[in-house]
Amino acid sequence: MEERFRDIQEAVVRVMSETELAEWWRKQGLRIVQKRGAYWRSGTMGLWHGLHPCANLRRDQIGRPHPLCWGYTTSVCAEDADFANAVYKLHVVPGLQSYDEHALSATKRRHLRIARQRARIVQLLDSSLLEKEGYAVFSSAAHRLGLWTDVSPDAYIRDVRSRMNDPRTFTVAGLVDGRLAGYVEAYAVGNVGYVYKVIVGTEFLPTQVATGLQFETIMAFKRTPGIDLVVHGRLLPENKGLCEFKGHLGLVVIDVPARTWFAPPLGQIARRLRPWRYYRMTGVMPKGYDAHLSGASSASP
Numbered sequence: 001m002e003e004r005f006r007d008i009q010e011a012v013v014r015v016m017s018e019t020e021l022a023e024w025w026r027k028q029g030l031r032i033v034q035k036r037g038a039y040w041r042s043g044t045m046g047l048w049h050g051l052h053p054c055a056n057l058r059r060d061q062i063g064r065p066h067p068l069c070w071g072y073t074t075s076v077c078a079e080d081a082d083f084a085n086a087v088y089k090l091h092v093v094p095g096l097q098s099y100d101e102h103a104l105s106a107t108k109r110r111h112l113r114i115a116r117q118r119a120r121i122v123q124l125l126d127s128s129l130l131e132k133e134g135y136a137v138f139s140s141a142a143h144r145l146g147l148w149t150d151v152s153p154d155a156y157i158r159d160v161r162s163r164m165n166d167p168r169t170f171t172v173a174g175l176v177d178g179r180l181a182g183y184v185e186a187y188a189v190g191n192v193g194y195v196y197k198v199i200v201g202t203e204f205l206p207t208q209v210a211t212g213l214q215f216e217t218i219m220a221f222k223r224t225p226g227i228d229l230v231v232h233g234r235l236l237p238e239n240k241g242l243c244e245f246k247g248h249l250g251l252v253v254i255d256v257p258a259r260t261w262f263a264p265p266l267g268q269i270a271r272r273l274r275p276w277r278y279y280r281m282t283g284v285m286p287k288g289y290d291a292h293l294s295g296a297s298s299a300s301p
Contacts, residue, residue, distance in 0.1 A: 071263060
C-alpha cells in the first residue's frame with residue numbers, strides 16, 4: 001500500500017459539527033446518547049461526559065443522560081456559569097492567531113530547529129504508514145509511559161483503519177530517515193481544536209520530533225478557518241515534566257466552569273481511590289497536594 005502524505009504547510013483541519021463528532025466517537029466504539037438536545041459519551045464506572053471538554057452546555061441541558069448513569073461531568077456555558085460546581089483545567093494556546101515560533105521558550109525554539117533538520121513533518125491522508133510502522137512506535141511509547149500496554153498489534157491496526165481512513169481524523173506524522181518516528185492525532189469541533197494524542201518512539205526522542213509535531217499541529221489549527229481556541233489536554237499536576245513541556249510550547253492553563261455529579265457514595269470513593277481522575281472532573285486537588293502547583297490562570301475560553 002502506498003503511503004499518502006500532504007506537506008504540513010498546506011494542511012488544514014476538517015471542522016466537525018457536534019453531530020459529526022458524535023458519529024466519529026461512535027465509529028471508534030464509544031457509546032453516545034443524546035439527551036435534552038446535547039450529546040454525551042460514556043466513560044468507565046457508569047460515568048458520562050460531555051461530548052468534548054468545551055461542549056459548554058446550558059443549564060437546561062445538564063442532568064443524568066442515561067438511566068444507568070452513576071455520575072456525569074460537562075463544561076458549562078458562560079451564561080450559566082453560576083450553575084457550575086467544578087472546574088476543568090485545560091492547557092490552551094493563548095491568542096491563536098498570533099501564535100508562532102516566538103511563543104516558544106528559547107529551549108523549545110532550539111528544539112524546533114533540530115526537529116526541522118532531523119525530521120520531515122507531514123499530514124497523513126490514510127492508514128497505510130501506521131499499519132506498516134505505527135505499532136512499533138506506539139508500543140515503544142506505551143511502555144515508556146506505562147499506558148495502553150494491553151493493546152495488541154491486531155487491535156491497533158483495526159483501530160488505525162477505523163480512524164485514519166476517515167477524513168474527519170487529522171494526523172500529523174514525523175519521519176526520520178524515512179522511518180516513522182511519531183505522530184499526533186487531533187480533531188476540531190465548532191471553534192475548538194483538540195490535540196488528542198501524542199505518540200513518539202523512544203529512540204527518536206533525541207531528534208526533538210515531539211516538539212516539531214506539536215508545533216506544526218497547532219499551526220495547522222491556526223490556518224483552519226473558524227478555529228480560535230486550541231486545547232492541548234487537561235492539566236496533569238502529577239506529571240511535572242509534561243506540564244513544563246507544554247509551558248515551553250507557549251501554552252497556558254485556563255479554568256473552564258463545569259458541572260459534575262456523582263451518585264452517593266461514588267464521589268467519595270472516586271476521590272479516595274482515583275484522586276487524580278477525580279481532580280480532572282472537579283478541580284479538587286488530592287489531599288496533601290499543594291494547590292498552588294496547579295498552574296491555572298483565572299481566564300476562561
